[in-house]
Amino acid sequence: MTPTDRTHRTVDVLVIGAGPAGLALAARLAAAGVDRVEVLDREPQAGGVPRHCHHTGFGLRDLRRVMSGPDYARHHIAAATRAGAVLRTSVTATGWAAPRTVDITGPTGLERITATAVVLATGARERPRSARLVPGTRPAGVLTTGQLQQAVHLHHQHVGRRAVIVGAERVGYSAVATLRRAGAEVAAMVTDQPRHQTHPARHLATRLRSGFPLVTDATVTELTGQGRLESVRLRHRDGRTAAVACDTVVFTGDWIPDHELARSAGIALDPGTRGPAADAEFRTGEPGVFAVGNLLHPVETADIAALDGRLAAGPVLRHLAGRPWTPGALPVRVEAPLLWVSPNRIAPDGPRPPRGRFTLRTTRFLTRPVLTVAQDGRTLHRGRLPRTVAPGRPFHLPADWIVGADAHGGPVRITVD
Amino acid sequence: MTVTTTGDLPGEVYDVAIIGAGVVGTAIARELARHRLRIALVEASDDVGNGTSKANTAILHTGFDATPGTLEARLVREGYQRLTAYAAETGIPLEPLGALLVAWDAEQLAALPSLAEKAVRNGYDETSILDADAVYAREPHLGPGALGALEVPGESIICPWTTTLAYATQAVRAGVALHLNCPAGAITTGEDHHEIATPRGVLRTRHLVNAAGLYSDEINRRLGHGEFTVTPRRGQLIVFDKFARGLVDHILLPVPTALGKGVLVAPTVYGNVMLGPTAEDLDDKTATGSSADGLASLREKGARIMPELLAEEVTAVYAGLRAATEHGDYQIHADPGRRYVAVGGIRSTGLTASMAIAAHVAELLTECGLDPGPEREIEPVRMPTIGEAFPRPYQRADLIAADPAYGTVVCHCERVTRGEIRDALTATVPPGSLEGLRRRTRALGGRCQGFFCGAAVRAQFDAATAAQDRTEARR
Numbered sequence A: 001m002t003p004t005d006r007t008h009r010t011v012d013v014l015v016i017g018a019g020p021a022g023l024a025l026a027a028r029l030a031a032a033g034v035d036r037v038e039v040l041d042r043e044p045q046a047g048g049v050p051r052h053c054h055h056t057g058f059g060l061r062d063l064r065r066v067m068s069g070p071d072y073a074r075h076h077i078a079a080a081t082r083a084g085a086v087l088r089t090s091v092t093a094t095g096w097a098a099p100r101t102v103d104i105t106g107p108t109g110l111e112r113i114t115a116t117a118v119v120l121a122t123g124a125r126e127r128p129r130s131a132r133l134v135p136g137t138r139p140a141g142v143l144t145t146g147q148l149q150q151a152v153h154l155h156h157q158h159v160g161r162r163a164v165i166v167g168a169e170r171v172g173y174s175a176v177a178t179l180r181r182a183g184a185e186v187a188a189m190v191t192d193q194p195r196h197q198t199h200p201a202r203h204l205a206t207r208l209r210s211g212f213p214l215v216t217d218a219t220v221t222e223l224t225g226q227g228r229l230e231s232v233r234l235r236h237r238d239g240r241t242a243a244v245a246c247d248t249v250v251f252t253g254d255w256i257p258d259h260e261l262a263r264s265a266g267i268a269l270d271p272g273t274r275g276p277a278a279d280a281e282f283r284t285g286e287p288g289v290f291a292v293g294n295l296l297h298p299v300e301t302a303d304i305a306a307l308d309g310r311l312a313a314g315p316v317l318r319h320l321a322g323r324p325w326t327p328g329a330l331p332v333r334v335e336a337p338l339l340w341v342s343p344n345r346i347a348p349d350g351p352r353p354p355r356g357r358f359t360l361r362t363t364r365f366l367t368r369p370v371l372t373v374a375q376d377g378r379t380l381h382r383g384r385l386p387r388t389v390a391p392g393r394p395f396h397l398p399a400d401w402i403v404g405a406d407a408h409g410g411p412v413r414i415t416v417d
Numbered sequence B: 001m002t003v004t005t006t007g008d009l010p011g012e013v014y015d016v017a018i019i020g021a022g023v024v025g026t027a028i029a030r031e032l033a034r035h036r037l038r039i040a041l042v043e044a045s046d047d048v049g050n051g052t053s054k055a056n057t058a059i060l061h062t063g064f065d066a067t068p069g070t071l072e073a074r075l076v077r078e079g080y081q082r083l084t085a086y087a088a089e090t091g092i093p094l095e096p097l098g099a100l101l102v103a104w105d106a107e108q109l110a111a112l113p114s115l116a117e118k119a120v121r122n123g124y125d126e127t128s129i130l131d132a133d134a135v136y137a138r139e140p141h142l143g144p145g146a147l148g149a150l151e152v153p154g155e156s157i158i159c160p161w162t163t164t165l166a167y168a169t170q171a172v173r174a175g176v177a178l179h180l181n182c183p184a185g186a187i188t189t190g191e192d193h194h195e196i197a198t199p200r201g202v203l204r205t206r207h208l209v210n211a212a213g214l215y216s217d218e219i220n221r222r223l224g225h226g227e228f229t230v231t232p233r234r235g236q237l238i239v240f241d242k243f244a245r246g247l248v249d250h251i252l253l254p255v256p257t258a259l260g261k262g263v264l265v266a267p268t269v270y271g272n273v274m275l276g277p278t279a280e281d282l283d284d285k286t287a288t289g290s291s292a293d294g295l296a297s298l299r300e301k302g303a304r305i306m307p308e309l310l311a312e313e314v315t316a317v318y319a320g321l322r323a324a325t326e327h328g329d330y331q332i333h334a335d336p337g338r339r340y341v342a343v344g345g346i347r348s349t350g351l352t353a354s355m356a357i358a359a360h361v362a363e364l365l366t367e368c369g370l371d372p373g374p375e376r377e378i379e380p381v382r383m384p385t386i387g388e389a390f391p392r393p394y395q396r397a398d399l400i401a402a403d404p405a406y407g408t409v410v411c412h413c414e415r416v417t418r419g420e421i422r423d424a425l426t427a428t429v430p431p432g433s434l435e436g437l438r439r440r441t442r443a444l445g446g447r448c449q450g451f452f453c454g455a456a457v458r459a460q461f462d463a464a465t466a467a468q469d470r471t472e473a474r475r
Helices: A020-031 A069-083 A145-154 A170-181 A200-210 A260-264 A302-320 A400-404 B023-032 B071-090 B106-121 B132-138 B160-173 B213-222 B242-247 B292-305 B307-311 B350-367 B397-402 B418-425 B434-441 B454-474
Strands: A007-016 A037-040 A086-088 A092-098 A101-106 A109-120 A124-126 A142-144 A162-166 A185-190 A218-224 A231-236 A241-245 A248-251 A255-257 A289-291 A330-334 A338-342 A357-362 A370-375 A378-384 A395-398 A412-416 B002-004 B013-019 B039-042 B099-103 B128-131 B148-152 B156-158 B177-179 B187-189 B194-198 B201-210 B231-240 B251-254 B264-267 B273-276 B314-324 B331-335 B340-344 B409-411
Touching: A007 A020, A007 A302, A020 A037, A020 A069, A020 A302, A069 A086, A069 A302, A092 A260, A109 A302, A109 B397, A124 A145, A142 A145, A145 A170, A145 A248, A145 B454, A162 A170, A170 A185, A170 A200, A170 A248, A185 A218, A185 A241, A289 A302, A330 A338, A338 A412, A357 A412, A378 A395, A378 A400, B013 B023, B013 B194, B023 B039, B023 B160, B023 B350, B039 B160, B039 B201, B071 B156, B071 B160, B071 B350, B099 B106, B099 B132, B106 B128, B106 B148, B128 B132, B132 B148, B160 B177, B160 B350, B160 B434, B201 B213, B201 B350, B213 B314, B213 B340, B231 B292, B242 B273, B242 B307, B273 B292, B292 B307, B331 B350, B340 B350, B409 B418, B409 B454, B418 B434, B418 B454, B434 B454
Parallel strands: A007 A037, A007 A109, A037 A086, A109 A289, A142 A248, A162 A185, A162 A248, A330 A412, B002 B177, B013 B039, B013 B201, B039 B177, B099 B251, B201 B340
Antiparallel strands: A092 A101, A101 A109, A124 A255, A218 A231, A231 A241, A338 A357, A357 A395, A370 A378, A370 A412, B099 B148, B128 B148, B187 B194, B194 B201, B231 B273, B231 B314, B251 B264, B264 B273, B331 B340
């Protein structure tokens, strides 16, 4: 065997990423009679992030029932396998040999797989401390929620005694639950927002159980400690500073898609989501390459990702049937304080986005904001949202206005006032 | 092969003891190991290369801009040749990208010819002066306003971690005793040998080399010398994502001014792009933290050099301390009466100069009465491939066919396989911490910083450490 020997194969659909989105799509396609549907995952087990989310609440929207993350992962694995999709784990897609031809590394060797449709379902990750440019020393005990959950739930590792959680979105509260299970105390939860961003009931229940202070309007200015973390220094918006003694800090939220494969294929990214720019039918700018799940909307819940997978089955089947690749070409952009919109490419005469609406994110609280959709100075839609929207949580914009957009005009812009 | 991390030190009297297992100390140990000598290399921390050496700017310098006539100029020039050859032989990642000293104003542009002349005086005559068009042809993503550049084709990027590890590995395999977790305390110098107090007992040695980096002035004083004082100079650096690598193809150096060498932008051999360092004189030898001001000033400077770079994600931020002294040159002094050599004031050029420093120190030791005996061949080493310029194990069908562990990617961002992590954990000089494992394999060093692989890498590290403890308990 030479150093570069690769086995070559062809499949109908290659799905990269065996999380809820990839698995749900593979199950649908296989059930619809597609012969060769192959799902790759670089982790030793399929299932994606729910594998290490031991809290409940998974499956509400796609399965109409509620279960734990690991149970939810098992459900989707079983469904995909039962439908006839091939699931392969511990294999990594390392790059592209050609459009729709992916190079793979696994314990059995190097492969090159060409597919009629490639679906990227590579998910998202939390930005680590370094990407947030938090200064200080580089001690042990600095984690993201993803690492914390895997350490506790998959590897049963000790994670420290006293932790500070940075971020008060939903995922921060999952971190609290995981720390509790690991026997660690939560010293404080810190957010740069004026209040937490989860459901009030969840916040209250968590506080009643764990009793930690929620420090609002504050940022982490420094980590200290040689070897092991010793403290986290905070600065409040009004200038007050404090040091919280702790041996662990968990940076939560602040998601970025794992877009390496998309970007290395030269697929245009959306400037807001940082995932591939994609239309209402999950089509990217690269013929035959689809994107689904949290790669497109960093992040939505697992069941929303799974619904993406289901909904993408139709467009993928149409592509397999030979429909020409004509994705919506008109970009939809947001302006600050909005963070992103998904989908972010439209065809005015094309289908509506999934469930007839766009999903958006904001970087700060907006009280019953008025959203304006405009193209080249022409207002396509203007309307007040019925409630306050919070950072880290989705809100929606009806999609009826897309028929009024000019397919040959400039980008559609969504602003808030 | 001897590497100890705990327990009493052996009672023997060594021929030479070297304090400090950084890039200089390990290079000296390796150099001396070419003779049949009893050598001890003692290190305060739990790993080699764990101080100044691990936070270097990772550039192999031609020495074109050294002060002509200094010891540093000579050793950098010689060290460049030696380390280039050694890297090829051992597999230390090295890429000869060449450097551009970019002039951003008329004064800097006017300084380029004298820099070219200075290079010639340093024995380097391959520089050329480029006009603005030529600069942008080579580096199209450079920020607007560059007027010209001095091209230095020989400047290269290198892996500082593999370099130190290669020296240490080769030295240990050739018989050097490496004692980690062994900070040097009081030193008593007798007629025949020195006695160095450590928490692990007394270390006895006839000859003593002080390569203690930031602490070399303190050790020097214990031997009755006061030639230099180390003032730690902090350098903060920002490492950008591998996606930034396409933006830059040379080492982009500033034109040196009276204020120092300034901030550079350079690719790394791991495929990232580095921005830094700052230069801050401090009085705390443990102040290896980054600061908000430091990072802000780097981003400001980087935005001028290469605006697009700032839009890329940051993979890592780190800070290192270089051992600056009040002198303009390396502080290498021999005291034959005490059979002692001090190696101080080795600044960021120390990585490049390391092998030449080692050869120089070996000569000084001979002048101090050390009889090295005949030279011998020592076993060559071959280091793991962690640079991006050559195929890594995950890309090699032949390796994976022989051992599937090389096809099992554990750290996804850096594509580090289970086999590479296993090899590092069972190597001649194994890592003492996850940080050490990262420096040997790149595991945990990528963009996710452990989101995906942190727990799995730690599990493999913990299992290997536990297995090692069991083996030691049985002994």
